Amino acid sequence: MPTTRRKQVHLAAQLPGIHNVTAWSDPRSESQIAIGSFIRLAQTAERGKFDFFFLAEGLRLREHKGRIYDLDVVGRPENLTVLSALSAVTTHLGLAATVNATFNEPYEVARRLATLDHLSGGRSAWNVVTSYDAFTGENFRRGGFLDEADRYTRAAEFLGLTRELWDSWASGDLPADAERDEFVRPGAGHFAHRGRHFDVSGRFTTPRGPQGHPVIIQSGESDAGREFAASDADVIFSKYNQLDVARAFYRDVKRRLATYGRTPDMLKIMPTASVVVADTDEEAAAYAAEITRALVSPQTAIAHLEAVWGRDLSGYDPDGPLPDVEPAADAHFLKGHSVFRKGRGETARQWRKLAEERNLSMRELVIEVNGGQTFIGSPRTVADAIDHFVQTDGADGFVLVPHLTPGGLDDLVDRVVPLLQEKGVFRKEYTGKLLRDHLGVRAPEYTARPVGDEKETR
Amino acid sequence: MTGSPLHIAIALDGAGWHPAAWRAEDARPRELFTAAYWAGLVAEAERGLVDFVTLEDSLGLQSAAFHLPDDRTDQVRGSLDAVLLAAHLAPLTTHIGLVPTTNVTHTEPFHLAIGIATLDHASKGRAGWRPQISSRAADASHFGRRTTPQLTADDVRDSELIAKRLRPLFAEGAEVVEVARRLWDSWEDDAEIRDAATGRFVDRDKLHHIDFDGTYFSVKGPSITPRPPQGRPLVVSLAHASTPYEFAAHASDVVHVTPHDRAGTAAILGQVDEAVERTGRDVRDRPLLKFADLLVFLDQEPGAAARRKSRLDDLADAELASDAQIFVGTPSGLADLLLDWSTAGLDGFRLRPGTLPHDLTAVTRGLVPELQRRGAFRTAYDATTLRGHLHLPRPHSRYAQGG
Numbered sequence: 102m103p104t105t106r107r108k109q110v111h112l113a114a115q116l117p118g119i120h121n122v123t124a125w126s127d128p129r130s131e132s133q134i135a136i137g138s139f140i141r142l143a144q145t146a147e148r149g150k151f152d153f154f155f156l157a158e159g160l161r162l163r164e165h166k167g168r169i170y171d172l173d174v175v176g177r178p179e180n181l182t183v184l185s186a187l188s189a190v191t192t193h194l195g196l197a198a199t200v201n202a203t204f205n206e207p208y209e210v211a212r213r214l215a216t217l218d219h220l221s222g223g224r225s226a227w228n229v230v231t232s233y234d235a236f237t238g239e240n241f242r243r244g245g246f247l248d249e250a251d252r253y254t255r256a257a258e259f260l261g262l263t264r265e266l267w268d269s270w271a272s273g274d275l276p277a278d279a280e281r282d283e284f285v286r287p288g289a290g291h292f293a294h295r296g297r298h299f300d301v302s303g304r305f306t307t308p309r310g311p312q313g314h315p316v317i318i319q320s321g322e323s324d325a326g327r328e329f330a331a332s333d334a335d336v337i338f339s340k341y342n343q344l345d346v347a348r349a350f351y352r353d354v355k356r357r358l359a360t361y362g363r364t365p366d367m368l369k370i371m372p373t374a375s376v377v378v379a380d381t382d383e384e385a386a387a388y389a390a391e392i393t394r395a396l397v398s399p400q401t402a403i404a405h406l407e408a409v410w411g412r413d414l415s416g417y418d419p420d421g422p423l424p425d426v427e428p429a430a431d432a433h434f435l436k437g438h439s440v441f442r443k444g445r446g447e448t449a450r451q452w453r454k455l456a457e458e459r460n461l462s463m464r465e466l467v468i469e470v471n472g473g474q475t476f477i478g479s480p481r482t483v484a485d486a487i488d489h490f491v492q493t494d495g496a497d498g499f500v501l502v503p504h505l506t507p508g509g510l511d512d513l514v515d516r517v518v519p520l521l522q523e524k525g526v527f528r529k530e531y532t533g534k535l536l537r538d539h540l541g542v543r544a545p546e547y548t549a550r551p552v553g554d555e556k557e558t559r
Numbered sequence: 560m561t562g563s564p565l566h567i568a569i570a571l572d573g574a575g576w577h578p579a580a581w582r583a584e585d586a587r588p589r590e591l592f593t594a595a596y597w598a599g600l601v602a603e604a605e606r607g608l609v610d611f612v613t614l615e616d617s618l619g620l621q622s623a624a625f626h627l628p629d630d631r632t633d634q635v636r637g638s639l640d641a642v643l644l645a646a647h648l649a650p651l652t653t654h655i656g657l658v659p660t661t662n663v664t665h666t667e668p669f670h671l672a673i674g675i676a677t678l679d680h681a682s683k684g685r686a687g688w689r690p691q692i693s694s695r696a697a698d699a700s701h702f703g704r705r706t707t708p709q710l711t712a713d714d715v716r717d718s719e720l721i722a723k724r725l726r727p728l729f730a731e732g733a734e735v736v737e738v739a740r741r742l743w744d745s746w747e748d749d750a751e752i753r754d755a756a757t758g759r760f761v762d763r764d765k766l767h768h769i770d771f772d773g774t775y776f777s778v779k780g781p782s783i784t785p786r787p788p789q790g791r792p793l794v795v796s797l798a799h800a801s802t803p804y805e806f807a808a809h810a811s812d813v814v815h816v817t818p819h820d821r822a823g824t825a826a827i828l829g830q831v832d833e834a835v836e837r838t839g840r841d842v843r844d845r846p847l848l849k850f851a852d853l854l855v856f857l858d859q860e861p862g863a864a865a866r867r868k869s870r871l872d873d874l875a876d877a878e879l880a881s882d883a884q885i886f887v888g889t890p891s892g893l894a895d896l897l898l899d900w901s902t903a904g905l906d907g908f909r910l911r912p913g914t915l916p917h918d919l920t921a922v923t924r925g926l927v928p929e930l931q932r933r934g935a936f937r938t939a940y941d942a943t944t945l946r947g948h949l950h951l952p953r954p955h956s957r958y959a960q961g962g
Contacts, residue, residue, distance in 0.1 A: 125753060125760055126753065126755040134680055134784070134785050135680070136649070136650065136680055136681045136682075136683065140650065159783060160669070160783060161779075161783070162766065162781060162783060168763055169761070169763040169766045169781070171759045171760060171761045171762070171763045172758050172759060172760065173760060174760055175751075175760055175761045175766075176746070176751065176761075176783065176784060176785040177783055177784065178673070178676075178677040178680060178681075178784055179670070179673040179674045179676070179677040179784065181643055181674075182642055182643060182646045182673075182674050182677035182678055182681065183646070183677055183680075183681060185642075185643035185644070185646035185647045186646040186647060186649050186650050186681040187650075188594070188647055189594065189598075189647045189648070189649070189650045189651050190650050204667060204669075204670075205667070205670070206665070206701075206702050206704070208618065208701040208702060209618070209665075209666060212618075212640055213640045213643060216639040216640040216643045216644065217643060219592050219593070219594070219639055220594045220639070220643060220644065220647045221594075222594070239777075239778075239779035240669045240778055240779050240780065241667050241669055241778070242667060242668065242775075242776035242777070242778070243667075243704075270637075275589070275592075275637065277581065277588035277589045277591075279581070279582040279586075279588065282582070282633045282874075283632050283633065284581055284588060284632060284633060284634060284635055284636060285632050285635075285636040285637065286632065287630060287632055288630075289636065289637075290620055290636075290637070299703060300703045301700060301701055301702065301703040302700050302701075303619065303628070303697055303698070303700045303701045304619060304620040304628060304701075305620075305701075306617070306618070306619065306620050306637060306638045307592075307637060307638065307639060307640075308592055308637045398755075398758035399758065400757065400758030400759070401758060
């Protein structure tokens with residue numbers, strides 16, 4: 102039998118805490134904001150030799166019918182700040198922050214990510230997201246100015262400029278040589294960039310970090326998003342955690358890399374997934390049903406239908422049939438929630454059809470469309486399923502979202518990870534210090550400083 | 560010594576405050592961008608029971624003249640984001656306050672507010688914030704969104720002139736601080752209810768839009784981050800002239816000033832008090848603590864500190880110049896000075912070590928025991944928050960009923 106190494110699984114853990122993925126009513130559920138919760142989750146992920154810990158972002162609290170949406174977990178930290186704290190209590194785990202490119206400037210984003218890279222010894226990653234949402238823009242002095250069509254051109258230029266800033270310091274730019282009285286090399290940090298979206302120049306403050314460039318993550322399955330990832334990202338997240346659609350996505354994205362002179366292994370594809378583990382498959386299935394139900398309270402069911410229907414449905418029974426009225430034409434009930442942003446009429450038709458076919462109540466329908474857990478079963482069942490998914494090119498790994506804070510990773514790390522390790526598809530120990538080492542993705546070739554009076558000549 | 564014990568803060572910056580500090584004998588210039596370097600310094604400061612450390616920062620490379628970039632290679636250049644550095648230090652410490660500097664001219668107020676709130680959560684109530692305007696026009700080109708006044712050589716000869724030219728930036732900065740405070744208040748302390756019966760995680764009557772609509776910008780709110788442990792993290796500012804005194808009167812909980820003797824201290828504090836009166840701030844409700852900044856070279860052996868400083872001056876090829884008074888001498892001599900100046904009405908001092916770690920260690924192991932012997936400094940931390948160390952009350956949210 103040939104001894105070819107099996108394809109390796111990559112795992113990330115996401116702190117839950119937005120949308121109804123957190124079972125906050127569970128008595129074991131603890132604070133979503135206390136630093137202790139973050140430390141516990143991150144240290145559990147590191148104990149499980151995960152590639153990285155990931156935080157999503159939402160820069161405005163969602164509103165429903167003109168008031169703060171109160172049915173899900175609300176409240177989160179500033180991502181890079183809390184990850185910098187975690188960099189002090191972890192040693193190998195990658196630390197990935199979502200940072201919005203619309204409401205930030207490249208100089209600051211580049212600087213903050215380079216800082217996290219220094220503080221963590223080379224473990225930083227950036228999930229590049231954009232927004233054209235005027236609702237969120239109301240929290241920012243610049244407002245929500247971006248046209249939807251400009252999202253990816255600006256994001257691409259933003260990322261390119263950020264890379265120029267990271268390259269504005271060469272690795273030898275800090276001799277700190279007291280004998281020669283030279284702390285810094287001439288020209289370190291010089292940059293100049295003129296493009297459609299940015300016209301900036303000057304000196305960058307932060308020396309090159311251990312990774313050179315932090316790991317770049319793209320999330321979003323649109324054609325433009327796939328192209329952006331294929332051209333310039335190290336990891337792409339997706340929502341495709343069902344094997345057939347995941348494999349189609351995987352093939353499509355990987356084939357795009359050649360256009361940019363990149364090989365398929367240079368971009369890792371990691372769908373979001375959730376796991377429910379118990380001693381037996383039957384127990385796990387029962388537990389999963391319980392969780393799924395806990396995630397959709399009667400009030401949540403009504404709110405989701407209201408968001409799609411654009412009407413006040415508070416008079417309806419969540420355990421009764423769908424409302425007998427048609428959706429309102431233009432109301433936008435749930436703001437700041439991308440899922441319901443468009444196509445409400447079509448969504449309502451689909452939901453009504455599904456409810457009628459399956460004889461579902463309002464709550465049952467929302468539970469159904471909300472989706473269940475991805476991997477459910479005994480530790481063996483779950484490990485086999487994860488391995489199969491990766492070996493058959495549905496993914497390179499997963500971003501796992503536990504449903505409990507902060508204990509939601511414990512079963513996975515204690516019971517599933519050892520089985521993956523036994524199969525030889527997941528690391529037993531970290532073999533490198535950098536997140537790029539864990540993921541097996543190289544930083545782009547260093548490009549010399551764009552301007553500067555002292556170019557490297559040797 | 561009678562009256563209240565002193566408060567002591569340490570200003571950390573690069574290799575220390577002398578431009579040639581990185582060439583001092585015990586300097587570690589190759590480690591300035593490592594987490595371990597800073598962790599070691601802050602651990603030492605905490606061992607010395609000081610109230611807080613400040614971390615300098617700027618959105619541009621350091622320069623010899625503060626208003627003009629330069630191409631010098633013989634001084635420390637480069638920096639880490641101070642808020643993130645402070646956050647990294649938070650889990651490594653237990654009592655000391657952490658006060659990063661941020662820019663309030665180019666950075667979004669919302670991001671600043673949630674960053675400092677998160678630092679307060681990460682440190683369990685030890686966050687402060689030093690908001691600083693961008694006084695260098697060149698830094699604006701890093702962002703390409705606006706221009707800021709270019710100071711001239713004439714301007715910088717006089718701190719009043721500087722402040723006058725930068726007055727609109729101070730006014731804008733005061734709005735940034737106001738927005739941050741409102742965002743910190745925008746979650747009442749008991750907003751999270753987790754009421755399974757009604758399915759509600761929060762009581763939305765306790766989350767508030769701030770609807771800030773100022774001269775320079777508007778921000779809707781509420782914050783995305785729950786109310787910080789201290790309610791409102793401590794705001795600290797450095798001030799050299801009437802406009803920044805007014806900024807402090809509006810915005811700060813602690814103001815750092817730069818007198819050069821006891822009489823000068825009294826004069827400056829008088830100006831600060833006038834600024835407080837002009838703004839109508841009620842200091843019984845919102846106290847304003849006053850610290851004096853000093854740049855210090857300390858050695859137990861008489862004459863040793865002067866020799867060290869003189870060697871660094873030689874290396875720098877210039878005598879050290881500073882906005883703050885420079886003290887060169889023994890810990891006991893410095894203790895005399897602090898107790899003398901404090902009679903003019905100071906609550907404490909921020910000490911800028913000439914070199915690191917030498918002059919920090921001289922503070923924690925020389926000055927602090929000296930002050931303790933004189934009954935002028937704590938012998939143990941008696942609080943776990945920065946407001947607690949400074950005996951400042953925890954403010955109620957302005958939006959709370961009866962708050």
